[in-house]
Amino acid sequence: EAGVTQFPSHSVIEKGQTVTLRCDPISGHDNLYWYRRVMGKEIKFLLHFVKESKQDESGMPNNRFLAERTGGTYSTLKVQPAELEDSGVYFCASSQTGLAGGRNEQFFGPGTRLTVL
């Protein structure tokens, strides 16, 4: 079974440009999460989809970030316009829905390393 995949693996863009990151969750996983790790800091939650609906977007830093999950399958995270502080590694994770109380294991993708110059 394929794991969580992310594309691209690396992206280098200039300040002010737009970048779109893609995440393909494990097939059948209704939950999809985006996290970000800025260099040297902790991995921080951005948002959580259940199917195509945004369940929790409390971690989105500002309105330059737009996440979508049309059809409840893959998800995209667009940053427009990108700023220097957006640099970091963006992780996607997915999990099944079945266990209550936050117990569904989140499976992580390899991450996309974004560098904004």
Place this chain on the structure above:
Amino acid sequence: AQSVSQHNHHVILSEAASLELGCNYSYGGTVNLFWYVQYPGQHLQLLLKYFSGDPLVKGIKGFEAEFIKSKFSFNLRKPSVQWSDTAEYFCAVNAQTGFQKLVFGTGTRLLVSP
């Protein structure tokens, strides 16, 4: 708000040495506790988890962790490390009620020298 503290940012050990990585969390409710590991060039993967019951949990590759509720701690241990344990280790929590997002610590880089 939830927070997780990992006090050791870098740890260097020789093979066969014992390992203990500290993790403390802050949260007002009941939590689930996790340790994730990221080996060089690989994905984050779950090492072990605690939901309830026996506070001593065993994970993959000989790792274990102990939940001490009174100390809000979930320290990771391994009696004898191997070179292949070189990786970055992350402690994480999430709430048992409400949203399922994980809150991570800053990570601990472990280097095991042969």
